[in-house]
Amino acid sequence: MNIQLMIIIGYLALLLLFGLLARRRSQGTAKDYMLASHSIGPVLLLLSLFGTTMTAFALVGSTGKSFQWGVGVYALMASSSGIVHSLCFFLVGVKIWSIGRRNGYTTQVQYFRDRLESRNFGTLLFLVLVLLVIPYLLIGILGGGAVIHGITGTVPNWLGSLMICTVVLTYVFAGGMRGTAWANAFQTLVFMVLGLVAFLVIATQLGDGQGIWAGLKAATAQVQQSHPEKLTMGPPVFTRLFFLSYLLIPLSAAMFPHIFQHWLTARSASTFKLPIVAHPILIAIVWLPCVLIGTWATAALYKGALVIDPGTLKSVNLILPMMVAKLSGPILSGLLAAGILAAVMSSLDSQFLCLGTMFTNDIVLELKGRDRFSDRQVVMMARSFIVGIVVVTYLVSLLHPPGIFDLAIWCFTGFTGLVPLIVAALYWKGLTRAGAYACLLVTVASWIYFFVQAGYPPDPKYKFLEMLPVASVFIASSISLVLVSLATRPPGDQTLEKFFPGSSGEQL
Amino acid sequence: MPRALFPWLLLLLVLVLHQLTAPWGNERLWFGFLPHVLAYHLMISLLAAGAWALLVKFSWPRDLADTEADSPEERSA
Numbered sequence: 338m339n340i341q342l343m344i345i346i347g348y349l350a351l352l353l354l355f356g357l358l359a360r361r362r363s364q365g366t367a368k369d370y371m372l373a374s375h376s377i378g379p380v381l382l383l384l385s386l387f388g389t390t391m392t393a394f395a396l397v398g399s400t401g402k403s404f405q406w407g408v409g410v411y412a413l414m415a416s417s418s419g420i421v422h423s424l425c426f427f428l429v430g431v432k433i434w435s436i437g438r439r440n441g442y443t444t445q446v447q448y449f450r451d452r453l454e455s456r457n458f459g460t461l462l463f464l465v466l467v468l469l470v471i472p473y474l475l476i477g478i479l480g481g482g483a484v485i486h487g488i489t490g491t492v493p494n495w496l497g498s499l500m501i502c503t504v505v506l507t508y509v510f511a512g513g514m515r516g517t518a519w520a521n522a523f524q525t526l527v528f529m530v531l532g533l534v535a536f537l538v539i540a541t542q543l544g545d546g547q548g549i550w551a552g553l554k555a556a557t558a559q560v561q562q563s564h565p566e567k568l569t570m571g572p573p574v575f576t577r578l579f580f581l582s583y584l585l586i587p588l589s590a591a592m593f594p595h596i597f598q599h600w601l602t603a604r605s606a607s608t609f610k611l612p613i614v615a616h617p618i619l620i621a622i623v624w625l626p627c628v629l630i631g632t633w634a635t636a637a638l639y640k641g642a643l644v645i646d647p648g649t650l651k652s653v654n655l656i657l658p659m660m661v662a663k664l665s666g667p668i669l670s671g672l673l674a675a676g677i678l679a680a681v682m683s684s685l686d687s688q689f690l691c692l693g694t695m696f697t698n699d700i701v702l703e704l705k706g707r708d709r710f711s712d713r714q715v716v717m718m719a720r721s722f723i724v725g726i727v728v729v730t731y732l733v734s735l736l737h738p739p740g741i742f743d744l745a746i747w748c749f750t751g752f753t754g755l756v757p758l759i760v761a762a763l764y765w766k767g768l769t770r771a772g773a774y775a776c777l778l779v780t781v782a783s784w785i786y787f788f789v790q791a792g793y794p795p796d797p798k799y800k801f802l803e804m805l806p807v808a809s810v811f812i813a814s815s816i817s818l819v820l821v822s823l824a825t826r827p828p829g830d831q832t833l834e835k836f837f838p839g840s841s842g843e844q845l
Numbered sequence: 846m847p848r849a850l851f852p853w854l855l856l857l858l859v860l861v862l863h864q865l866t867a868p869w870g871n872e873r874l875w876f877g878f879l880p881h882v883l884a885y886h887l888m889i890s891l892l893a894a895g896a897w898a899l900l901v902k903f904s905w906p907r908d909l910a911d912t913e914a915d916s917p918e919e920r921s922a
Contacts, residue, residue: 408883409869416863416886419893420856427900435909553878561874568880570869577866584863606909610901614894621890628883 341662342489344671345678349504352682355520356508377518377602379611385518386599386612387619388525388683390422390590392473393480395620396528396627396680398742400660401653403631404645405797407567409575410631415624418587419617425591426613430600432763434609436836437601444691445597445759446699452762452836453770454828456703458777463699465755465781466594467726470688472748473593474730476741477685478502479654481678482734483741487658488674498734501678502727505685510720518602520686524679529622531676534669535661536626542664543637556629559636567632574798582804585811589752591759595684595691623680627657634660654741692726693719743797747788750807754780757815761822766833772822779817783810852899859892 377385392398403410433448442448445466450459478498485497492500508520537549543559544552560567570580590596603609634656637644644663645656661673697719702710710718758776761768787806791799801809827833863886871881879887 408880411883412863412886412889416889416893419890420860420863423893423897424856427897431906431909553876557874557878557880565872568874568882569872570866570882575869580866581864584860606906610905613901614898617890617893617897621887625883625887 339489339491340667341671341674342485342492344668345485345489345674348675348678349500352504352508352520352524353511355523356511358519377608378604379608381518381522382599382603382608383612383615383619384522384525385602385683385687386426386596387616388521388528388680389595389599389687390418390593390684391525391528391620391623391680392684392745393476393484393677393681393741394745395623396532396677397480397483397654397657398476398745399624399627400631400634400657401655402742403567403628404634404653404656406574407564407570407635408628408632409570411624411628412570413575413580413583414586415620415628416617417584419620421584421587422590422620423613423616425588425596426600426609426616429591429759429763430596431606431609433597433759434600434603434606436763440835443598443601443698444695445592445594446695449758449762449773450699450703452828452832453768453773454832455770455773458770458773459699459703461774461777463695465751465777466695467692469748469751470594470692471726471730471733472744474685474688474727475734476745476748477681477688478730478734479744480741481681481685483652483654484658484674484677484681487655488662488670490662495735498731501682501685502731505682505689506723506727509686509689509723518599521683524683525619528676528680528683529619531673531679532623532626535665535673535676536630538665538669538673539630539633539660542639543633556633556637559638560632563636567635576803578803579800579805582808585753585807586746586749586805588756588811589749592752592755594695595687598691598694599687630660631656637664639664689723689727690719693723696722743795746797746805746807747784747795750787750805750810751780751784753807754784754810754814756811757818761818762836765822766837767822767827768818769822769825769827771825772818772820775821776814776818780810780814783813849904852896852902852904855899856893856896859889859896862892863889 399410399414406413436442436448440448440451442451446459446463449462450456478501479494481501482494482496482498485492485500486494489497540552540556541549542552543556544550545555547555557568600609634645637660645659650656657677658674661677662670665673697715701718702715755777758773761772761776783806787799787801787810788795790801791806799806868882868885873881875881875884
């Protein structure tokens with residue numbers, strides 16, 4: 338067994354320990370398991386929200402895409418996310434927390450069922466959310482497998498993915514939301530620190546041991562010589578409308594079911610202030626090194642040879658692990674792999690937990706009755722459903738889906754299409770059940786249409802009216818929501834008073 | 846202008862700056878290694894954090910029921 342693999346296994350064992358420790362602190366109730374009893378403070382909320390939004394997409398995906406498109410990837414996703422994610426936390430998260438605490442909600446589906454006075458809408462939304470979360474899970478499972486394979490060179494992707502799934506499942510099962518929040522916070526610190534270390538080590542190596550500063554300059558100079566276009570932005574990849582439409586991709590965070598659940602764990606509304614302010618800075622700390630490493634990889638020379646040979650590269654998902662493996666020693670390489678896995682797993686855990694929570698709360702307990710099951714049985718059902726979804730996702734991951742970045746963009750497109758729904762539910766009394774159905778169905782239909790049009794594997798440069806399909810999906814779902822709501826009957830006064838207290842009698 | 850509105854205008858300005866295409870083709874390297882467009886967008890990230898700091902200070906919603914945890918045990922996590 339090589340050193341890298343031993344370090345990775347040691348790190349995974351440490352995570353299992355976290356889950357077990359969180360279990361000892363658990364109050365043993367379903368509420369504690371699913372929402373950590375609304376006890377999460379500002380620092381833990383910041384780290385767990387950030388860790389959850391920074392997936393394999395942020396590390397493995399961003400490096401791979403920068404290899405293809407250059408430094409403009411930072412502008413496409415990182416600086417925009419710093420603005421838009423915090424906007425989601427501010428305008429949606431804080432309000433959801435307030436309504437959720439007042440009414441005892443655990444999931445999105447519960448909220449929409451009450452807000453729209455419709456049980457069936459909740460069930461349909463559950464199905465759509467599960468279908469959208471599966472590709473999101475795929476991103477993590479593929480990323481984990483690619484990292485372990487790329488670093489160790491001996492563990493195949495399928496086995497690496499299986500290891501990741503097993504460890505995350507175990508600590509989520511043991512510790513629930515409390516274990517997930519702790520593990521997320523710990524892993525966020527791990528991947529940020531080790532990510533910076535990786536960046537500095539790679540830079541030093543590319544400078545032939547002349548020091549970090551010389552390495553930084555040498556690495557960029559190599560790109561300047563052979564691929565200068567990667568250091569600027571412009572057509573054919575970056576066009577004005579294409580760039581503008583990318584702003585809608587991070588908006589998807591407003592509809593992520595696992596983020597919704599994390600919001601509800603907050604101790605108070607003020608807890609959100611730190612995550613809102615610090616999120617853009619943390620994104621910069623993680624994305625800047627990854628984008629530079631990916632761009633450097635296009636021309637990086639080490640001991641006279643190309644570090645990444647495009648002719649033999651199997652997948653751009655391997656850029657980051659290969660750069661780490663080839664430019665750092667075995668111990669550091671193992672530690673850095675642990676850091677990347679930390680980012681991958683800090684998203685998977687929340688998604689696993691959220692799926693289980695939605696299944697038990699929104700489907701089983703809703704359809705069979707809340708008094709029929711004990712807390713213990715509820716937790717067991719949640720776990721069984723999670724295992725089922727993970728098995729399906731794992732099997733899909735064996736079919737060699739497209740690159741992580743491109744997969745993520747399609748996944749986020751679906752969630753962004755549903756954002757008008759949550760915004761209207763929170764801020765517009767005129768939203769009706771029919772309007773919500775229209776938004777949901779138009780999102781699904783337009784998403785399928787564009788996915789088919791983009792071909793398979795989807796063309797990452799596919800545009801509609803010079804923009805990403807997300808723009809059309811978002812506009813179509815917004816228009817359908819507004820028009821159908823205006824033409825149909827709004828919810829009753831009692832419901833409106835519940836969600837807009839003190840505003841009865843005001844115009845819709 | 847109401848004090849609560851100013852941070853929103855600042856955030857809007859950051860968003861407009863984010864969309865400017867003028868820095869895209871600039872080939873200058875900052876500190877000898879950082880491409881101009883990347884440095885520009887790094888500044889956008891920092892500006893966004895600043896705008897959000899002002900927003901949570903001056904435009905925080907006042908109508909929230911800022912309920913603390915149900916019990917002291919819940920706060921101990």
